[in-house]
Amino acid sequence: MQTQELKDLWERLERVRADLMSLLDGVGDEALAWAPPGVKNPPAVIARHLAGAESYWIGEVAGGRPANRDRASEFSRPLWSRTWLVEALTQSRAVSEQVFRGLTGAALDEAAGASLRFRPASAPAMLTRRWAILHALEHESYHLGQLSVLLRLQPEGGVGA
Numbered sequence: 081m082q083t084q085e086l087k088d089l090w091e092r093l094e095r096v097r098a099d100l101m102s103l104l105d106g107v108g109d110e111a112l113a114w115a116p117p118g119v120k121n122p123p124a125v126i127a128r129h130l131a132g133a134e135s136y137w138i139g140e141v142a143g144g145r146p147a148n149r150d151r152a153s154e155f156s157r158p159l160w161s162r163t164w165l166v167e168a169l170t171q172s173r174a175v176s177e178q179v180f181r182g183l184t185g186a187a188l189d190e191a192a193g194a195s196l197r198f199r200p201a202s203a204p205a206m207l208t209r210r211w212a213i214l215h216a217l218e219h220e221s222y223h224l225g226q227l228s229v230l231l232r233l234q235p236e237g238g239v240g241a
Contacts, residue, residue, distance in 0.1 A: 083185035089213055090180050096220050097173055100130070103227050104162060113159050116233050123230050124159040126223050131168035135175055137216035142209040143179030144193030151198065176216075183209065 104112075104127065115122035121129075132147070132154045140147040160168070188210035196207065204211060 082183075085185060085188065086180060086183055089217070093176065093213075093217055093220070096217065096224055097169070100127075100169070100220070100224050100227065101166070103224070103231060104166060107162060107231060109159075109161050111231065111234055112162055112165070114234060115230065119230070121155065122159065123227050124162075124165060125155055126227055126230070127165045128160050128168060129154040130220055130223055131165070131172045133219055134169075134172040134216055137212050137219070138179050139172070139175040140194045141192045141196070141207070141212040142216075143175070143182070145175060145179065147175075188213075 107123070109124075112124040112127070113122050129151075132149050132151060135147040136149045136151075139145045140149070189208055192207045192209055192212050196203070200215065203215075
C-alpha cells in the first residue's frame with residue numbers, strides 16, 4: 081500500500097527531476113562539455129553521474145535491482161551528448177518508478193537490499209530503504225544546484241548569456 085510518505089517522496093523526486101530536465105532542455109552539447117577554470121566536472125559529467133547514482137541508490141540499494149554501476153566511468157571522457165544524458169536519466173527514473181510501485185510504508189524501515197560498494201560518511205550503521213531514497217533525493221538536489229550554476233556561468237554568447 082502506498083503511504084503518504086511514499087507519495088511525498090516520489091513527488092519530491094519528480095519535482096527535482098523536472099527541474100533537472102528543464103535545465104537540460106535546449107542546452108547544446110558544447111555547453112554541457114564546458115566548465116570554468118578550476119572546475120573539474122562539466123554539466124555532462126554531473127548529469128551522467130546523477131543517472132548512475134539514482135539507478136544505484138533507489139534501484140539497487142532501496143529496490144534490490146542490480147544497477148551494474150561503474151561509478152568511475154561516470155566521471156570519464158568522452159562526454160555524453162545531451163540525447164544520451166536524457167535517455168540515461170529517463171531510464172534511471174523508470175527504474176525508480178518500478179521500485180516505488182513495489183514499496184510499502186513498512187518496507188521503508190527495512191534494511192536496504194544491497195551491500196554498499198561506496199558508503200557515504202553520513203550513512204548509518206543500519207542502512208534502511210528510506211535512508212537510501214532520502215540520500216538519492218539529497219544527492220540529486222545538490223547536483224541540480226551545481227548544474228544550474230555551471231550553466232549560468234557559460235561564456236558570453238553561451239547558454240547563460
